[in-house]
Amino acid sequence: MPSEFELIGRYFARPTPSADLGVGDDAALLRLAAGHQCVVSTDMLVEGTHFVAGTDPRRLGWKTIAVSISDLAAMAARPRWATLAVSLPDADDAWLEGFAGGVHACCEAHGVELVGGDTTRGPRNLCATVFGEVPTGQAVTRAGARDGDDIWISGQPGRAALALARLLDGTSADGTLPAEFVEALEAPRPRLALGLALRGLASAMLDVSDGLLGDLAHILECSGVGARLVDGWLPLRALVDCGVDPQRAREALLGGGDDYELLFCAPVAARSRVASVGASVDTPLHRIGTVLAEAGRLELALDDGRCRPLQPIGFRHFTGDKIDN
């Protein structure tokens, strides 16, 4: 079997022209642009928790990098470099070739260079750290939402959750889901162009990894505000049109994680510019609600004019279950 160093050389070491020193020393050396902050995020994907055994290795490699790139996109920051630590039960060449191919494809698609990492034996575990930069003071955090701001969501949340449910149930109760649903789960596309274009427009932003409501609750908590979502504005149509039961579609949209869509707030005065940004980066944007002054208040406005309170829904790794709405 190949050694750790042979594995790294064969599958992971690639030219890193934008790094002063890449793979192959004790540490990588990187030079950030003047007047920029360094932006860092790390994510760990575990077999049996985040993905099932037998998941296509190329998609898994893509996703391993994509989820951290998505975090930088949600800060309106440009990702530039990544490190990757992997624990693998064996050195399966076919698996490694697919996995590394997905890693490099995702890096190249987003202007990221793999500058270091660690390769070891153990239960399958994939940990990426992505570094990038943002002009000092221009990152969009979770803390800037203000009373009256619009609440926006990109793309089509809910697809990954519906694909996962089908994968876990082995059922086809939802009919045959389009391939994009499975791709949303297995090879999510970070909304990088959108995140960068929202710099200076969004007041608060994050990427939806734990579920729209659960992640919205993070913005509300960090910003000290509340929110009213409007049921009629939720992008349910595309899910229902695929044969998904409407109530199940709503649950997937509000509670399902792993789509990595961007959830953000922006002042009403920026509404037309936000819409233009969506068009310019070819990403559907849905305005789904309004920020309220009352901290922690979270409600859904129904078609008949009534409002009902909402509880955050999100996946919790250690409680192991969903908190129902």
Next chain:
Amino acid sequence: MPSEFELIGRYFARPTPSADLGVGDDAALLRLAAGHQCVVSTDMLVEGTHFVAGTDPRRLGWKTIAVSISDLAAMAARPRWATLAVSLPDADDAWLEGFAGGVHACCEAHGVELVGGDTTRGPRNLCATVFGEVPTGQAVTRAGARDGDDIWISGQPGRAALALARLLDGTSADGTLPAEFVEALEAPRPRLALGLALRGLASAMLDVSDGLLGDLAHILECSGVGARLVDGWLPLRALVDCGVDPQRAREALLGGGDDYELLFCAPVAARSRVASVGASVDTPLHRIGTVLAEAGRLELALDDGRCRPLQPIGFRHFTGDKIDN
């Protein structure tokens, strides 16, 4: 059971005054000193591969951070921040309290702030990424060793390997090893003060994680040189004085990993300054050989004047065995 967010809040989130934004958003925001490069290293520790089940959690927390700090020390770089991703089979409060205590103790001892991470359920796996800074162009890489340079090793390599052997064998064939041997294995002390003090003196440097000979081979390969070690100069005495068989002591010293001592080269003209540095940071330094012009040549000078060729020895995770000398 607590949620992921409660775990992070209770055990891992600490004030991060040197970061513009720490734990709790999509990514951390850091500001590097002007005229510095960003230095990054990541390491993954896996239960059953790098440590045995039941290892003291506080020491494990310390080591998780220490091994990456050691990488930065070996670049003559100052560590400043860390992210930590952990996969745990359960949310055991006593274990988490010990582990997090060790993480924070190691961070504080080395001026590092924990600025982000990820917490998930799965087989026990600990992945730290440490980043810091070095004045541009002043990092010490593996590539600068030159013909005639002295070869130096810090402290006492071999202790961790002897402690590990005793742990795995369950034997006490080596007599009762001092507590420092077990501490070298379970809670290694990164040679940070030494690494920083060698900036401008060392021509090439790394930390010994895979074994002195195996890691020396990395310097030789990166620098395009060879090396002659002198048997009589190897710091065997402290091992033998603890009752370890001399041949076993030599094998542990040359082939044992995990001591995180610094192995470095420096010009002969810097010899007295190197010795002064060792004294000033209270770290024993041993001059153990000389760099040779011939690329890839690696030999041991014996007391009788003969030289015998050496093969690199090091632990290989995927071959699973040692290459004997």
